[in-house]
Amino acid sequence: MLSFRCLGAGIIGLTLAISPLRAAHPEAITEPTNPSAGGGASATPPSTTPPAATPPTTGGTTALPSGLTPTPSATTPAPSSAHPAPPLGTPVPEGSDTEKSVVQIITSFQEPNWSAPWMAGMARRATGSGFLIAGNRIMTNAHVVAFTKQLYVRKYHDPQLYVARVEFVAHDVDLAILRVVEPGTDKENADFYKGMKPLEFGPLPKVRSTVVTYGFPAGGQQISYTRGVVSRIEVQGYVHIGNRAFLAVQTDAAINPGNSGGPVIQDDKVVGVAFEGTHALENTGYFIPTVIINHFLADIKDGSYHGVPDAGLRLANMQNSAFRRMLKLPADSKQGVRIDRMLDIPSTKAVLKPNDVIMQVGDYPVDEDGTITYEGNTVGVSTALDLAQDNDIIPLKVWRDGQMIDVSLPMKVYRDDAAQGNQYDVLPPYYVYGGLVFTSLSLDYLKTFGENWTDAAGRELIYELAYRHIEDPDHWRPQPVVLASILSHSVNANFTTRGQAMVDKINGIRINSLSDVPKAFAATTGTDAVIEFMPDHHFEVIRKDDAEKATPDILSTYHVPAQSRL
């Protein structure tokens, strides 16, 4: 994977300065005051509520330092044929098949609490959009349905709420597939699909061509449309997961909270799924193009989602003539992007080396600025690599030691950096001992320090998560453990440290993951357990018998359902 990987290169400040991409996130619904609803009043009194779900606001605050050498993007070439825009006065026909196939999604969701991991956050409600695809399925964004507890779907001019379930979710590419079912069952609700036609997917749209978004954004209850042009097509960070970047399309069609998951239409075909917006730029929204969508649909054909594989490559442009000469590249060549560094992925390291110059990926020659021409657009070379499925082999042409060689690059899904991105549909692990709450270090844990977590969390924690594995691999831990907090009890009342402390050893045993913690406490010889913290030899002692006697009482007092979730 390329430039947008979180390889911990220490530019949090710079990342935060980049225009934030606010996901067009689901917005809390306004409960209707409907005197004709009859029967009991609606559960929630009518009110205008602010957007309930906090959007993954910035690429910087949800992602760790993304360590880029910004690859200068080449000027987007003029498309070979401009797509003519219909006259502005031409209305979209009402009741068209397209709009009948667009649905509103209403979710009740509950996010976990990463600093008090046995607790869940408040149950909240939000809305998004989706659309019918082949096979009686609804496509939407993953962030619309993340942590959902109850999903409803509402369709065009139909007051009924239909129950839905998540069938597939891809948090890396922010896509999801839903099924509408009969309430209380897992059986498809055939009635739902009456009068609806599945939307078909189209190609990657041309820059400057016109697109229309369909959805249910904030500001009203009915389906809404916005029209705009395709402004730019580039690889960029996907805010939902935070530490991945894929091809995305920028449009000036308004994409607002609630639009997420809705189709972007051109020539009656879906050319994208609306998913992100930004306040930093005017008239700027983003949608996921069909190349990504098709990859997702192909992936799930075997019944499960694997993910977009990642070769772990950090690439640098080859625009400097001295470097090109040093690597003995042909004088008349303007191709090639250099491998600057690689993640520790054995299948990649077996076939590639630093300072290899990738000249071609599959059918795509690579230019010296790290771009390829993909369907008439100049985009980052990662687009070609992202076409691979898990365990595919991609043929490369590589320049090494003064000559061109063919390399077969195995592409595998890489999840070792999951904790450095936003995690979904998993519950935070923890272990409680004598009121001491241990959890694993993750970006989600750091974000519990608030919007300014990069300031509040402490530099030591950020370094451990983002940089240790690169700079000090000999001392790296697969799952660093934090004493997150202390549930007060007389057994721990004298602790100087009250939380936010990296654990080094317990009873002299190095702690490499959370599962080491109970084993280390169990290995206490003598009366006391000793916990040593990083980085400066600070330690605390707790009496073993007292801690073990107090633990059930503490769990009961603080309503902790179980001592651990490992």
Place this chain on the structure above:
Amino acid sequence: MNRILFSSRGAVALLASICVLNLSLSAAPAKKQGDDAASSGSFKWENALIHIEASSKLRNYMQPWEVRERWAYKSGVVLDGHQIITTAEGLADVTMIRLKKGGAGLFSEGRVAWIDYQANLAILTTDEKDFWTGLQPAKLADPVPTTGPVRIMCWRADQLENRQGEIEQMTVDNSMLSFVSVPVLKIDSTINGVGYGEAVTQGDKLIGLACAQGGDAVTAIPSSFIESILKARQAKTYTGLGYFDFTWDPAENPLNLNYLKLPSPARGVIVKETGLKPGVESPVKPHDVILNIDGFDIDAEGNYRDPQYKKLCLENLSSRGKWAGMDCKIKIWRDGKEMDVTYKLPKAEYGDNLVPYQSFDQDPEYVMTGGFLFEPLTDAYLRIWGPNWRQRAPFRLSYYDMGKVTTEHPQRVVLTQVIPHEINMGYEGARNVVIDEINGVKIKQIADILPALKSPINGFDVFKFAPGEPIQQVVLDASLMDQATSQIMASYNIPYDHYIKPAGILEKVVTAPAPTPTPTSKK
């Protein structure tokens, strides 16, 4: 006008006192400083306060060859021996000092007679003999009171500002310009804009110099601390401030002491990290318990009972009549038994930190070659990101601030920016990345760069950066470096391509004449 008591010197004394009080209005004959005040018994703070204006060089760490001017407006107090005591802040890189007395009249030219940045103290003086006429040296209080009202005074717009304050406490805190812990007086006062050497007084005694302010809280350097340094300086025994180069935890958890086999009652502090002074082996080890320093028992919070100032933090014992290089007797608990160690106080120096805390009285070091601008990583550089640089600066750079000096890395050198030129095409986005090697030579400090560039590899200068940086390697054509450097200097108005101490002079290494800049060719 004070009443003048007639004595056997009668009319002569009266005439002399009139001359002193009307100093600004007539050219009174020069008198030895202090004679008349001492004999009259009348001390006036107006005659002891000096307004100071200091012009100094303002460094630009983004373009380190630039020098601008800044002014500091401060206050000082006259002491015996034609001395003016003030704080050191604002006097670094000074180019001119002007002194004004009595809130009126012309400025006199001053100079720094002595300065200690770690202690944040300076002595100014002037060679203009007339300046001292009519001035009265203040007396320093020792001990310093720790309660009661005070007056904070200074000249402001030629008016004497004199505002009441109330002493809150004597405590120990970091010196304003250093990482060293020193005693400070905390005062509550409504006066505004102080912290630049204003006199804190009680009666006719100077009890401190204001060095900081936050809201109504004024911090002052206590006169007892000032006096101890001045006396040692006079006795030629002052070697600079020392410090305890270890960190410690209070022993609040009795089980921690139990684990270390220290029997109750709870006392002492537990050592965490040691060896913060590079190149010096500390006699104190991690997990030692510090029980006593120079006869003062240390309690479990890290305080000792000071005979003058009640409870103070143990850090004060590193400067309580002791200076760098002097021995402290420390009683420790280690491996289940008590033992005595002799701890030689290391000298506090800014270079003790991997990222030096300050860079005073020196031009910023840098090397610009082929458009690559290298600078040592210092707090002064990081402060480009403002007072909150710890949060605002690139994370990896600010994290180095927590690092220690080692033999392998006595300094970190940063490629701060790439000044665009054809030679460095494609690298323009590289900035604020730490350099590791040039042409296979480890770059441990900025002075290593120029020698490393003398040995290109097969005609190329190969730059490798620290692991974890967003770019690992870049290459430049060694044969074009000198020419490119010349062109960049001409194009971007860079007068000198490097400054490395201790040469102390700015050098222009590139000898090739600077040609007219080459137009950028198209790809």
